[in-house]
Amino acid sequence: MKIISQKKGEVDLLLQGNEAIARGAIEGGVIFCSGYPGNPSSEIIETLAGAANDLPIYVEWSINEKVAMEAATAASFAGCRALVSMKQNGVNVTSDFLTNLTLSGTKGGLVLVSCDDPGGISSTNEEDARIFAKLSGIPLLEPATPQEALEMTRWAFELSESIKNIVMIRSVSRLSHTRSNVLIHDLPDLNPKACFDTGAPFHTFPVVSKHRARNEKLNTAAELFENSPFNRYDGPDKPDLLVISSGCSWNYAMESVKILGLEGKVGIFKIGTTWPLPKTLLAKHLKTCDQILFAEETDPFIEDNVKSFASDLGKGVGLKTYFGKASGDVPSCGELSPACLIEIIGNIFGISHKNRSYRDKISALIKNSVPPREFGFCPGCPHRGSFYAIKTALLRDNRNGFVSGDIGCYTLGIWPTGFSQVKSVHAMGSGAGLACGYGKLEQFGFDQPVITVCGDSTFFHAGIAPLINAKFNSSDILLLILDNSATAMTGFQPHPGTGITAMGHSAEPVDIEKLCRSIGVTVKEADPYDMENTAGMIYDLMKKSGPRVLILKRKCALVQGREGGFPYRMHVDQDKCIGEVCGCNRYCTRIFRCPGLIRDEQTQKARIDEVICVGCGICADICPQGAIIQEKIDEPGISTSLPYKG
Amino acid sequence: MSVNLIITGVGGQGNVLASQILGKAAVRKGLKVTIGETFGLSQRGGPVMSHIRLSKESNAGPIIPPNAAHIVIGLEPLEALRILEEYANAGTVFIVNSRPIYPLNVIAGEVQYPDIEWIRSVISQSAKRLFWLEATSMAVDLGGPIMLNMIMLGALCSLDDFPITCRDIKGVLKDIFEESKLELNYRALDIGESMISSIYN
Numbered sequence: 001m002k003i004i005s006q007k008k009g010e011v012d013l014l015l016q017g018n019e020a021i022a023r024g025a026i027e028g029g030v031i032f033c034s035g036y037p038g039n040p041s042s043e044i045i046e047t048l049a050g051a052a053n054d055l056p057i058y059v060e061w062s063i064n065e066k067v068a069m070e071a072a073t074a075a076s077f078a079g080c081r082a083l084v085s086m087k088q089n090g091v092n093v094t095s096d097f098l099t100n101l102t103l104s105g106t107k108g109g110l111v112l113v114s115c116d117d118p119g120g121i122s123s124t125n126e127e128d129a130r131i132f133a134k135l136s137g138i139p140l141l142e143p144a145t146p147q148e149a150l151e152m153t154r155w156a157f158e159l160s161e162s163i164k165n166i167v168m169i170r171s172v173s174r175l176s177h178t179r180s181n182v183l184i185h186d187l188p189d190l191n192p193k194a195c196f197d198t199g200a201p202f203h204t205f206p207v208v209s210k211h212r213a214r215n216e217k218l219n220t221a222a223e224l225f226e227n228s229p230f231n232r233y234d235g236p237d238k239p240d241l242l243v244i245s246s247g248c249s250w251n252y253a254m255e256s257v258k259i260l261g262l263e264g265k266v267g268i269f270k271i272g273t274t275w276p277l278p279k280t281l282l283a284k285h286l287k288t289c290d291q292i293l294f295a296e297e298t299d300p301f302i303e304d305n306v307k308s309f310a311s312d313l314g315k316g317v318g319l320k321t322y323f324g325k326a327s328g329d330v331p332s333c334g335e336l337s338p339a340c341l342i343e344i345i346g347n348i349f350g351i352s353h354k355n356r357s358y359r360d361k362i363s364a365l366i367k368n369s370v371p372p373r374e375f376g377f378c379p380g381c382p383h384r385g386s387f388y389a390i391k392t393a394l395l396r397d398n399r400n401g402f403v404s405g406d407i408g409c410y411t412l413g414i415w416p417t418g419f420s421q422v423k424s425v426h427a428m429g430s431g432a433g434l435a436c437g438y439g440k441l442e443q444f445g446f447d448q449p450v451i452t453v454c455g456d457s458t459f460f461h462a463g464i465a466p467l468i469n470a471k472f473n474s475s476d477i478l479l480l481i482l483d484n485s486a487t488a489m490t491g492f493q494p495h496p497g498t499g500i501t502a503m504g505h506s507a508e509p510v511d512i513e514k515l516c517r518s519i520g521v522t523v524k525e526a527d528p529y530d531m532e533n534t535a536g537m538i539y540d541l542m543k544k545s546g547p548r549v550l551i552l553k554r555k556c557a558l559v560q561g562r563e564g565g566f567p568y569r570m571h572v573d574q575d576k577c578i579g580e581v582c583g584c585n586r587y588c589t590r591i592f593r594c595p596g597l598i599r600d601e602q603t604q605k606a607r608i609d610e611v612i613c614v615g616c617g618i619c620a621d622i623c624p625q626g627a628i629i630q631e632k633i634d635e636p637g638i639s640t641s642l643p644y645k646g
Numbered sequence: 647m648s649v650n651l652i653i654t655g656v657g658g659q660g661n662v663l664a665s666q667i668l669g670k671a672a673v674r675k676g677l678k679v680t681i682g683e684t685f686g687l688s689q690r691g692g693p694v695m696s697h698i699r700l701s702k703e704s705n706a707g708p709i710i711p712p713n714a715a716h717i718v719i720g721l722e723p724l725e726a727l728r729i730l731e732e733y734a735n736a737g738t739v740f741i742v743n744s745r746p747i748y749p750l751n752v753i754a755g756e757v758q759y760p761d762i763e764w765i766r767s768v769i770s771q772s773a774k775r776l777f778w779l780e781a782t783s784m785a786v787d788l789g790g791p792i793m794l795n796m797i798m799l800g801a802l803c804s805l806d807d808f809p810i811t812c813r814d815i816k817g818v819l820k821d822i823f824e825e826s827k828l829e830l831n832y833r834a835l836d837i838g839e840s841m842i843s844s845i846y847n
Contacts, residue, residue, distance in 0.1 A: 339709075339732075
């Protein structure tokens with residue numbers, strides 16, 4: 001049995017924020033869980049899927065966030081508790097359903113977890129999904145610690161059931177990926193019976209009266225929030241500065257005030273129930289202080305709502321000085337940190353805390369000698385081969401063509417590791433959607449060939465619709481499906497093409513090639529490790545018109561490393577590599593940029609970094625002198641990464 | 647008692663696993679532990695940093711305040727150097743593996759990887775103590791570069807006054823690794839431990 005599914009509580013465990021959310025859901029009686037992978041949310045469903053062997057719960061990776069949301073809602077409509085998790089981008093995808101769902105209402109407790117990514121640590125944006133709580137009329141809880149993430153998730157089901165509305169929990173990367181002591185509680189006895197009451201339908205009509213009912217639900221939630229243990233105050237009765245904070249920022253504010261020695265002067269009001277605001281409680285605190293600082297990520301969500309509320313209260317709370325994103329005292333974008341809040345609060349009180357002399361000393365010693373670490377495809381990654389072939393084909397074609405990119409590891413194609421071939425990246429499936437448009441621009445003088453790329457998981461998520469669109473409208477698109485048989489970027493979660501479900505059951509794989517053929521488009525397949533042949537196929541397909549698909553099939557190198565390793569031992573023949581006199585201008589290290597192939601500063605020649613190289617062998621073809629040698633090995637080196645017992 | 651520890655390195659070096667194991671050992675000892683992990687795109691060659699905060703009293707936040715690290719474990723020398731100004735202070739103890747992993751922009755010849763002896767001297771001048779270990783080569787001899795994180799954990803646990811011992815770590819390993827992997831990992835911990843004690847003595 002997994003630790004996470006143990007029945008008995010009152011045990012102190014080291015849990016990640018996302019694991020705490022999963023445990024909170026189990027303690028809250030969840031029976032149906034769904035989601036789509038996306039950092040920093042992925043571990044929630046993975047943890048629940050791991051627990052599904054021990055507990056009577058169902059867990060799935062859905063094809064996208066909207067379907068995940070709808071599937072979980074079905075469980076709620078049938079009277080069961082359900083959880084759906086996603087990253088902030090996913091909330092956009094599901095928002096159409098969400099905005100109607102809050103009018104129709106729900107039955108069994110239904111909880112949406114959005115894990116946002118302030119700073120865009122592993123995202124294309126740093127969107128603040130809290131705005132959807134206000135937009136769609138959803139009560140919103142924001143945990144500050146893994147323990148609170150557990151407590152809030154557990155309680156969110158009760159809240160949802162009591163007001164018959166979905167409840168949203170908003171985490172951030174820094175919480176989802178923080179581990180700390182978490183005290184777990186006993187699990188409830190589950191005996192769910194799913195049944196849809198045909199006498200109580202769920203729809204949005206009549207719209208205005210359903211809208212009114214939704215507003216009343218929010219008022220009820222706000223009343224419950226007034227006495228919530230998730231809101232707390234630390235500090236003097238009449239502080240000189242009141243910090244209103246939520247989520248991880250609360251930790252930073254608490255520590256900063258302590259470091260600055262301002263515990264006697266600064267009060268910290270932590271809001272865990274972020275929407276709708278608990279107004280009586282808030283008014284009580286606003287009356288105690290005329291200087292207010294907002295510490296939240298990423299948008300001024302609480303800031304705007306508190307200011308609007310304070311203006312309603314008018315003279316009742318008096319005139320305030322606000323320090324926030326609007327005033328410029330708090331950065332309007334990026335993550336907050338203790339460093340950031342020490343500086344902001346220090347500035348308000350005229351205190352400098354920085355260890356200036358130490359920092360100046362280090363800065364003088366180091367100057368600009370620390371190079372940044374550029375992102376790159378892993379050694380052995382098939383995407384390196386794919387983009388090399390794309391680059392070769394585009395050069396050969398010579399019509400100023402480019403790549404319309406998409407979301408996945410291959411987004412890195414915007415950088416030198418993908419030979420900077422990708423010229424646009426937005427949302428899941430947008431590469432092919434944009435290509436549909438480029439494919440119809442010829443009549444307006446557009447004469448550049450466009451190649452669009454999309455991974456296998458992304459194709460299932462949002463790539464099929466644009467391909468059908470291209471067929472329907474006879475758009476000239478060339479879609480390269482970079483099929484590495486994995487949702488690699490987020491941690492190798494299964495998808496419809498992998499033949500396995502989240503709970504580890506086998507499922508007949510959806511065949512991408514057959515699916516494309518059924519749409520009626522040209523479909524070819526190639527191996528991205530065979531770069532020359534792949535480049536030739538891309539080049540030939542570029543000359544054709546109409547919708548075309550080329551599937552570049554090769555397993556993710558990290559998966560291959562675990563499943564049996566690679567067949568070659570590589571070395572650079574130091575006699576054949578002639579260094580600077582070659583005229584290749586260090587082609588292998590300067591252009592190909594595999595981290596396993598490095599340049600020896602002493603000999604001025606290329607060599608293999610035996611600690612990094614996995615032995616995929618694709619670089620053997622790129623040296624004009626044929627100095628990169630692949631030697632077949634009898635027993636491929638299985639990756640020595642250590643498997644967990646449980 | 648409170649300890650702020652940073653483990654910094656590059657994706658694939660086993661940073662996250664090492665901090666988890668350390669964290670589990672600390673929880674078993676009744677300590678309050680918070681580990682902030684920054685990995686992002688780490689698996690694609692980026693930096694990975696874990697902030698591990700141990701306390702007898704209460705759980706700290708996930709990010710160590712500026713210049714407040716007591717101990718830094720550098721799995722890679724450039725990454726140890728990178729965090730010096732923001733997190734270290736004159737009292738910080740460093741344990742650094744000497745083996746570079748070259749960034750792609752260095753491999754491509756666009757930027758220079760600083761001279762390794764220079765890195766060693768800068769850290770040494772800026773820290774209370776620097777333990778400079780040739781841990782990758784020890785890991786390779788033992789079974790593969792992946793053993794590096796356990797060697798470094800072994801070294802960490804042999805520091806004077808560090809609240810977790812190699813024995814505590816072995817207790818955790820026993821529960822999470824397969825039987826067949828245990829002996830190798832125990833040996834890695836012992837190697838780390840002996841590297842430090844040979845310097846101390």
